[in-house]
Amino acid sequence: xxxxxxxDPGVLRFEEHLHVRIETFPRETVRIxxxxxxxxxxxxxxxxxxxxxxxxxxxxxxxxxxxAVAPRTPLPIVMILxxxxxxxxxxxxxxxxxxxxxxxxxxxxxxxxxLRHDRxxxxxxxxxxxx
Numbered sequence: 001x002x003x004x005x006x007x008d009p010g011v012l013r014f015e016e017h018l019h020v021r022i023e024t025f026p027r028e029t030v031r032i033x034x035x036x037x038x039x040x041x042x043x044x045x046x047x048x049x050x051x052x053x054x055x056x057x058x059x060x061x062x063x064x065x066x067x068a069v070a071p072r073t074p075l076p077i078v079m080i081l082x083x084x085x086x087x088x089x090x091x092x093x094x095x096x097x098x099x100x101x102x103x104x105x106x107x108x109x110x111x112x113x114x115l116r117h118d119r120x121x122x123x124x125x126x127x128x129x130x131x
Contacts, residue, residue, distance in 0.1 A: 015117030032100060049083030 011120055013118045013120055016115040018113050047084045050081040
């Protein structure tokens with residue numbers, strides 16, 4: 001192998017190299033909030049109640065009651081009348097699941113840079129200039 005001596009004249013050639021790297025840095029802060037929105041709802045329902053109705057039947061002129069007439073009952077007659085009442089119950093039920101994820105969106109960036117390098121030209125000098 002041809003080894004060069006340390007004092008052998010030579011020229012080092014240099015060139016520029018372009019190095020590109022990607023750094024990640026914070027871009028923005030995002031806060032997710034869940035708020036409760038109140039909607040007004042109007043619902044119409046039928047509410048029933050019992051009423052007491054008295055039906056009067058005239059007694060015939062001869063004073064004898066008809067066979068359908070019930071025997072005399074003791075007074076006072078007590079009856080319980082009922083009515084319906086709306087009962088409102090509010091229930092919280094799950095209706096939707098919301099998922100949040102982070103997606104990385106990639107775009108191509110093109111960089112153009114002018115790189116320099118050394119060029120070594122060997123020029124032969126005429127014989128009188130040789131050392």
